[in-house]
Amino acid sequence: MDCHDCHQSCQPKRKNTGWKLFGFGSKRSVKNNFTHSSQTTIALVGSPNVGKSLLFNLLTGTYVTVSNYPGTTVEVSKGNTVIAGKKVTFLDTPGMYSLIPITEEESVARDLIMNEAVNLVIHVVDAKHLGRMLNLTLQLIEAQLPLLLVVNMIDEAQKLGIWVDENQLAYQLGIPVVTMAAAQKVGLKKLIAKVADYVQSTPLSVTY
Amino acid sequence: MFTQSFSVYYSPLNFLATKTQGVITAIRNKDEQIVKKLLAMGVHTGMPITLEQRFPAFVIRVGRTRIAIDKDIANSIKVRVTTRS
Amino acid sequence: MSSQLLYPSPIETAISRIESLLDDRLENQISRRSIALLLLQKDPTLRSQLRQEPYFPEIERIVSETQAGMSESLTFAIAESRHQLAMAIEQDVTIQPQQQRTFKHEWLHQLTVHPVTGIPILALVLYFGVYQFVGVFGGGTLVDGIEGFFESQINPVVNSIVAAIVPWQVVRDLLANDYGIITLGIRYAVAIVLPIVTTFFLMFSLLEDSGYLPRLSLLMDRLFKTIGLSGRSIIPLILGLGCGTMATLVTRTLESKRERIIATLLLALTIPCSAQLGVILGLLSQEPTALLVWATVMVAIFLGIGFLAGKMVPGNTACFYMEIPPLRLPRLKAILTKTYVRLKWYFGEILPLFIFASVLIWAGKLTGLFDLVVRRLEPVMLWLGLPKEAAPTFLYGFFRRDYGAAGMFDLHSSGILAGQQLVVAAVTLTLFIPCIAQLQFMFKERGIKNTLAIASFVILFAFSLGYMLNRLLTIMELSF
Numbered sequence: 193m194d195c196h197d198c199h200q201s202c203q204p205k206r207k208n209t210g211w212k213l214f215g216f217g218s219k220r221s222v223k224n225n226f227t228h229s230s231q232t233t234i235a236l237v238g239s240p241n242v243g244k245s246l247l248f249n250l251l252t253g254t255y256v257t258v259s260n261y262p263g264t265t266v267e268v269s270k271g272n273t274v275i276a277g278k279k280v281t282f283l284d285t286p287g288m289y290s291l292i293p294i295t296e297e298e299s300v301a302r303d304l305i306m307n308e309a310v311n312l313v314i315h316v317v318d319a320k321h322l323g324r325m326l327n328l329t330l331q332l333i334e335a336q337l338p339l340l341l342v343v344n345m346i347d348e349a350q351k352l353g354i355w356v357d358e359n360q361l362a363y364q365l366g367i368p369v370v371t372m373a374a375a376q377k378v379g380l381k382k383l384i385a386k387v388a389d390y391v392q393s394t395p396l397s398v399t400y
Numbered sequence: 401m402f403t404q405s406f407s408v409y410y411s412p413l414n415f416l417a418t419k420t421q422g423v424i425t426a427i428r429n430k431d432e433q434i435v436k437k438l439l440a441m442g443v444h445t446g447m448p449i450t451l452e453q454r455f456p457a458f459v460i461r462v463g464r465t466r467i468a469i470d471k472d473i474a475n476s477i478k479v480r481v482t483t484r485s
Numbered sequence: 486m487s488s489q490l491l492y493p494s495p496i497e498t499a500i501s502r503i504e505s506l507l508d509d510r511l512e513n514q515i516s517r518r519s520i521a522l523l524l525l526q527k528d529p530t531l532r533s534q535l536r537q538e539p540y541f542p543e544i545e546r547i548v549s550e551t552q553a554g555m556s557e558s559l560t561f562a563i564a565e566s567r568h569q570l571a572m573a574i575e576q577d578v579t580i581q582p583q584q585q586r587t588f589k590h591e592w593l594h595q596l597t598v599h600p601v602t603g604i605p606i607l608a609l610v611l612y613f614g615v616y617q618f619v620g621v622f623g624g625g626t627l628v629d630g631i632e633g634f635f636e637s638q639i640n641p642v643v644n645s646i647v648a649a650i651v652p653w654q655v656v657r658d659l660l661a662n663d664y665g666i667i668t669l670g671i672r673y674a675v676a677i678v679l680p681i682v683t684t685f686f687l688m689f690s691l692l693e694d695s696g697y698l699p700r701l702s703l704l705m706d707r708l709f710k711t712i713g714l715s716g717r718s719i720i721p722l723i724l725g726l727g728c729g730t731m732a733t734l735v736t737r738t739l740e741s742k743r744e745r746i747i748a749t750l751l752l753a754l755t756i757p758c759s760a761q762l763g764v765i766l767g768l769l770s771q772e773p774t775a776l777l778v779w780a781t782v783m784v785a786i787f788l789g790i791g792f793l794a795g796k797m798v799p800g801n802t803a804c805f806y807m808e809i810p811p812l813r814l815p816r817l818k819a820i821l822t823k824t825y826v827r828l829k830w831y832f833g834e835i836l837p838l839f840i841f842a843s844v845l846i847w848a849g850k851l852t853g854l855f856d857l858v859v860r861r862l863e864p865v866m867l868w869l870g871l872p873k874e875a876a877p878t879f880l881y882g883f884f885r886r887d888y889g890a891a892g893m894f895d896l897h898s899s900g901i902l903a904g905q906q907l908v909v910a911a912v913t914l915t916l917f918i919p920c921i922a923q924l925q926f927m928f929k930e931r932g933i934k935n936t937l938a939i940a941s942f943v944i945l946f947a948f949s950l951g952y953m954l955n956r957l958l959t960i961m962e963l964s965f
Contacts, residue, residue: 239440241696241810249822269826289440291519292528292560294433296737299530306515320464323575324442330490330567334522335515352464353582361578375816432527432560433740434804439564441808456600456707457716457805468703470715470805 231279232391233309237301237332238316239325240287243344245269247316247374248284251384268300276388283310291331305337312390316342319349319356319371329365339367340386347373411481413451413458414474420451422479424462429476438477441467449479492566496559499525499551506540524548526560590812597700597812607704610697614688615726616766623684624763625770631676640668659847670843674836677891681763682831683824685727690823694815698723699807706805712788713747713795715740715803721748725756728831730922732756733930743800749931750794753919754943755787757890764890765911768897775908782912782954790946838922846881855880865948870955871910874901882914883921889914905958913951916943 236244252271269284285301293299305313315332317325322343332339343356362369368386372379410425424447429435442465443449452466453459458474460467469477491497503521523531524544535541552559596602640661647661661668692698698720706716718739725732729752736748757765769776849855855877862876874896882889893910896902902910919927927936 241808246819249819290436291523292436292526293530294437294440295740303530308514310514321442322579323572324463324465324568326571326574327440327564327567330571331519331522334490335519337515353580355580357578357580361574364574364578427561431801431804432558434806435558436526436560436564437806439561439568441806444565444568453598456603456705457703459598459703459809466809466811468699468706468716468805468807468809470706470710472802472804473806 231281232275232311233281233283234312234314234387235283235285235301235305235308235310236314236316237285237288237305238328239289239318242287242316242318242325243374244287244316245284247342247344247372248282250374250377250380252282268304275384276391278391280387280391288328290328291335305332305335311338312340312387313337314340314342314387316344319343319346320352320354322354322356326365329367333365333367338390340390341365341367341369342383343369343371344374346371347376347378411479412475413449413460413477413479414454414471416451416479416481418451418454420479420481421483422449422481423447424449424477425480426478427476428478429473434473434476438473441465443467443477448482449477490567490570493555493562495551495554496525496562496566499547502547503544506543508538508540522563525551526563593812594700594809597697598703598809600704603700603704607701610692610701614692615685615762618688619681619684619726619759620763620766621770623681623759624767627680627684628677628763628767631680632672635672635676640672643667655851658850659844664843664846664850666840666843666847669846670839673891674832674839677764677894678760681759682727683828685759686824686827686831687820689724689727690820690827691815692723693823694813694819696810696812699809702805702807703809710802710805711795712751712791713798713803714744714791715805717803717805717807718744718748722751722756725752725758726762727759729753729756729758729919730834730926731827731831733923733926736930739803741800741803743798744803746798746931746935747791747794749927749935750939750942751787751791753923753927753939754790754916754946755783757783757915758920761890761915764894765915768894768907769911772904772907775904775911778908778958779911779915782950783915786916786950834922838920842881842921869909869913869948869951870959871906872896872901875906875910878910879914879917882917889917905955908958909951909955912954913947916947916950919943 236248238244248269248271252273268286271282271284273280273282283304285304286297288298288301291302293302304310313332315329317329329339329341341361343358343361346356349356356371358369358371368389370379370383370386372383374380416422424443424445426445427435427438427443441462443460443462447462450461451458452461457468457470460469460474460477492500500518500521503524504517507517507520520531524535525548527548535544548559555562557565597606643665644661647657647665647667651657651660658665660666663669692701701723702716702719704716705719709716709718718736720738721732721735724735732752733749736745736752739745739748765779766776769779846855849858858880859876862879863873866873866875866879875893878889878892878896881892893902893907893914897907924936924940927939931939
C-alpha cells in the first residue's frame with residue numbers, strides 16, 4: 193500500500209470507489225466504511241521506548257510503508273500481514289503518555305485512535321514501569337476502545353527481580369493481557385494467537 | 401480547632417543537594433501542561449525521589465524512572481527529605 | 486472487571502452531568518465518559534471541536550463549578566485517582582524486589598551525563614560520528630569512489646548511447662550531458678547524496694537506539710536556553726545535519742510554537758544538511774584554516790541568530806523535561822531497519838525532486854529564463870568576490886541545497902573556485918535558502934507567513950554576510 197496522501201482522504205476515498213463499483217452509494221461515513229470493510233486495522237500505542245516499533249516489525253515482517261501524513265504526524269508506519277486468514281493492517285504510532293496530548297507529535301496517536309477507524313488498540317507497556325504506564329491503559333479502558341495490553345520487556349524486568357502475573361492483571365483490568373520480551377521474540381506466538389481470537393470473533397467480513 | 405506545629409522538612413527540589421533522597425509532597429507549577437507531563441511520566445505525590453545531578457540539568461529518579469528537568473520544573477516539585485548521604 | 490476506576494464524587498457528578506449533555510452526533514470512537522473526563526481536564530482539541538455546540542457553555546459552567554469546589558486542579562485530581570488505582574493494580578499483580586537494584590551500565594550513564602566527562606564524550610561522538618564517519622568517510626572516500634565511477638564509466642556511456650538514439654540535441658540535453666536527468670540528477674543522487682545520507686542515518690540510528698540522544702539533550706539544555714530553545718531541540722537540529730527537510734518535520738516534537746519557529750529558522754539558516762556538509766567538509770578539509778573559518782562563522786551565526794531570535798520571537802521560555810532511558814547496546818538489525826526506512830523516505834520524497842529539478846533546469850535553459858536569472862546573479866557573485874561561474878551553483882542550490890554544494894565541488898575540481906572564494910562560497914551557500922523540499926515542508930509546518938519571513942531573512946542575511954566575510958578576509962589578508 194503506497195499512501196502519501198493525507199489520511200483524512202486517502203483511505204475512505206479508496207473504499208468509496210470500491211463500493212461504487214459494486215453499486216453501493218458513497219454516502220456512508222468514514223467509520224461505517226471501515227467497520228464494513230473486510231480488513232482489520234490495529235494500532236500500536238504507548239509511551240516512547242517501550243519497544244512498539246520493534247514489535248511492529250515482528251508483526252508485519254518489516255516496515256511496509258512509512259507514510260508521512262501531512263499536518264498530523266511525524267511518522268505513522270503502516271504494515272500489512274495476514275492473521276487467521278484475514279488481512280490485518282498494523283499502525284505504529286508516535287509515543288504518547290496520556291490521552292491528553294502535549295506536543296503535536298503526541299496528538300497524532302490520539303487523533304488516530306479517536307477519529308480513525310481502528311478495530312483494535314494494542315497498548316504496549318514496559319514491565320519495569322508497569323504502574324505508571326497503566327495510567328494510559330486505564331484511560332483507554334475508560335474510552336471503551338477494544339483493547340489488548342502487551343506487557344513488554346519482561347526479561348529486563350525479571351533481571352531487576354520484578355515478576356508480573358499475566359492472568360491476575362487480565363482479571364483486574366478485564367482485558368486480554370500478553371507478557372512479552374519482543375527483542376527475544378518471547379510471547380510473540382501468544383500475542384498473534386490473541387489477535388487471531390479477536391480477528392475471528394469480530395464479524396468484519398463482507399462478501400464481495 | 402487547634403493546630404499543632406509539625407516541623408516537616410519540605411523543600412523545592414532545586415534547593416536540595418545532589419544525592420538527597422525524599423518523598424514528593426506536592427507538584428505545583430503555574431503551567432498546567434508541565435504538571436500534566438510530570439504526572440504522565442510517573443512523578444506523583446507520595447513517590448520516592450532521588451536527586452542525582454544538578455548540573456547541567458537536574459536529573460531525578462522517581463521509582464525506577466530517570467528524568468532530566470530544568471531548574472524551573474525542579475522548583476515545582478516539593479520534597480520531604482528522608483535521608484541525606 | 487474487578488477494578489472500577491472511580492473518581493472523587495464531585496468529579497463523578499460532573500462526569501454524569503456532562504455525559505447527559507453530549508449528543509449522539511459525536512463521531513468519536515471513544516466513550517462519553519472519556520469525553521467528559523477530557524473536557525474536565527480542558528483538552529484543547531475537544532474543546533475547539535465542541536465550541537460551536539449549543540450545550541458548550543453549559544459544559545464550561547459545569548467544569549468551572551466543579552473546579553471551584555476542589556482544592557487542587559481537576560487535572561491533578563483525576564490523574565491522582567488514576568495513579569492510585571494503577572499503583573494498586575501493580576502492587577497486586579507483580580512481585581517486586583525488596584531492594585532496588587542499580588541500573589545496568591550505570592557507570593557509563595554517569596560518564597555521559599557528568600559535565601566533566603560528558604562534554605568531552607559529546608565532542609568525541611560528534612568528531613567521530615559526524616566528522617570522521619559522515620564527512621570524511623561518507624563524503625570523502627565513498628563519494629570519490631562512486632563519483633569517479635560515474636564520471637569515468639557511466640556518464641560517457643550514457644552520453645554516447647543517448648547521442649546515438651536521440652537525434653534532437655534538446656532531448657539529448659534533457660537526458661544526458663552536463664545537466665541531464667541521468668548524468669546530473671541521478672549522478673548527484675547516487676554518487677553524492679546516497680553515501681553521505683546513508684552514513685548519516687546509520688550514525689543517527691545508532692545514537693538513537695543506544696539511548697544517547699536524551700543525554701545529549703540533557704547536556705545541551707543550559708546552552709540552548711540562551712538561544713530560546715530547550716535541550717529537546719538538539720534532536721531535530723542534529724537530524725538537520727542529515728536532512729533539513731526531515732528535521733523541519735521533526736520540530737513537531739518541540740513543545741511550544743516559539744521553539745518550533747526558532748528551530749525552523751536555525752535549520753533553514755545555519756544547519757547544513759548532510760549532502761552539503763559532506764561536500765563542504767570534503768572540499769575544505771584540504772585547507773584546515775578554511776575549514777576552521779567556515780566552522781567558526783557557522784557556530785557564531787548559530788549562537789548569535791539563536792540568541793536574537795530567542796529575544797525577538799514572542800512566547801514563554803522553553804521548559805525542559807525528558808525521560809532518560811537506560812543505555813542499551815543497540816541491535817544491528819534494528820539500526821539497519823531504521824536507516825533503511827529513513828533512506829526510503831528520503832529517496833521517496835527527494836529523488837523525484839532531483840529529477841524534477843533536472844527538468845526545470847533543462848526547461849529553464851531552453852527558454853533562456855535560466856540564463857536571465859544567472860546573469861542577474863552574476864553581479865552578486867562578483868560583489869561577493871566570487872567568479873561569475875558560481876552563479877548557476879547558487880541557482881541550482883535552491884532546487885537542492887546539495888546541488889549547490891555539489892556544483893561547488895565541480896567548480897573546485899575544474900580549478901575555478903579556490904582559496905578565499907571557496908570559504909565565502911561555502912559560508913554563503915550554507916546560509917542560503919534551504920532547498921525546495923525543505924521550503925515546502927516549512928510552508929506545511931509553519932504556515933505561509935512564517936515561511937516567507939524566514940525565507941526573505943535567510944536570503945538577505947546570506948548574501949550580506951557573504952559580502953562582509955569576503956571584505957573581512959581581504960582586510961585580514963588570510964591566505965588559504
